[in-house]
Amino acid sequence: MSISVVGFCNNSFRALLLKLSFAATVYHIWLERNSRVFGGRAQSSEVVSACLEENLRVRISTWKHFPISVENTRLCHLWNLPIRILRTPPH
Numbered sequence: 001m002s003i004s005v006v007g008f009c010n011n012s013f014r015a016l017l018l019k020l021s022f023a024a025t026v027y028h029i030w031l032e033r034n035s036r037v038f039g040g041r042a043q044s045s046e047v048v049s050a051c052l053e054e055n056l057r058v059r060i061s062t063w064k065h066f067p068i069s070v071e072n073t074r075l076c077h078l079w080n081l082p083i084r085i086l087r088t089p090p091h
Contacts, residue, residue: 012066013063013066013071013086014071014075015073016063017060017075017079019057020059021056021062021075022056024056024059025052026050027046028048028049028051028052028055032048035050057079057080057081059083060079060081060085061081061082062085064085064087065087066085066086066087067086067087068083068086068087069086072086073083073086
């Protein structure tokens with residue numbers, strides 16, 4: 001169990017990406033479940049996944065307090081996020 005929470009232990013850019021993506025995934029699955037059970041409507045997993053990705057990108061694009069680093073820049077590229085959400089370190 002300890003291996004699964006290693007990335008969640010601090011407030012680094014990586015940790016917050018993991019926390020937000022986990023919470024958003026649970027939320028979107030819950031929404032889809034409720035839509036199927038109570039609304040009689042079902043979306044494909046591709047639609048749910050696309051909605052989740054878009055919502056994550058929009059939410060993360062408002063972040064502005066993380067330093068520019070090799071890891072943070074790499075994560076921005078992997079997540080298709082604008083580099084402008086990273087700030088330059090103080091001089």
